Amino acid sequence: MIQANELDRATGGLYYIFRATRDKLTTNKEEEMNVQWKGGVLKIAGTALDPNLTLIDSAQCFTWREAQGRYYAALFDRAICLEQIGDALLVSPVAEDEIEDFLHYFDLMRDYGALRDRLTAHPAALRALECLPGLKILNQPPWETLLSFIISANNNVGRIRRLVWLLGAQFGAAYTLDSLTLNALPSPEALAEVGESALRDLGFGYRAPYLIDTARMVAAGFPLEELSQMPYEKAHALLQKLPGVGPKVADCVLLFGCGHASAFPVDVWVERLMRAWFPELAQARTRAALASAARELLGENAGLIQQFLFHCARCGIMEL
DNA sequence: AGCCAGGTTTGGC
């Protein structure tokens, strides 16, 4: 494993330790993270974050793609590249005053070790976290999660990713990096002007009107950016006023896009896993009841735990 | 061919 100081020498002293806020940025004790920045490159050493698991395989986000060992997405109004070198992640281009934005996006300020250690009463949840030390739950822009998870309904991950990509490629701003084209997703205002037949022709099926009508409501003032400050119950109910958004999609938006770590989406995989591994939830008959009971059982970070359980179920790491 | 996928909507009790 390459140590940070070796990497500094290898890159000709390109980096310096970001001293001003280093203490604040290394609250994640277990990983002893080391954050440096220089010349538009953010270097994060000593984090467990696994790029392929977190950005691609975990299916919490559908905008990243891998190309020749590097990971690319349109994020914060530009194309971003993330590359792993030894035990460090290099993210670029990043301005100095955006360092905390990116650490928040990748959820690197959270102590996942403490999260795991609080699960001694829940062996199945503990096992899921121990199996996936490189998984982080991203803090994505709420509008992106809203579009992505309206598309996700009764759909499979491969086609979700293709449709999300199509939305950006057809209607979103284009950025170039390393001779790749990365598209942002269209703004609510831009999508509100797209015709339903255009989306149907692209293969969106019955989700076409959901996307367009939701875009119109957001463009007309739906308080998407305020959901993170609302109590969970209020935000969960409000989101379901949008077409194509039911209880499960609302939970995904709250968990992945609004910082509501307790939101517990129950899809087919999570339902199977909960029924197989959580006998104390056996009396919850419906998915809504399961979600509510799981939030009660697992507490304020129930949703983070959900994402570990989801991946273990979907990839066959835990038997169903 | 028929079932499944990170469900939601609609209409009927």
Added chain:
DNA sequence: GCCAAACATGGC
């Protein structure tokens, strides 16, 4: 409020 059926598409 609970329940069944319909809903587009593509992979297996």
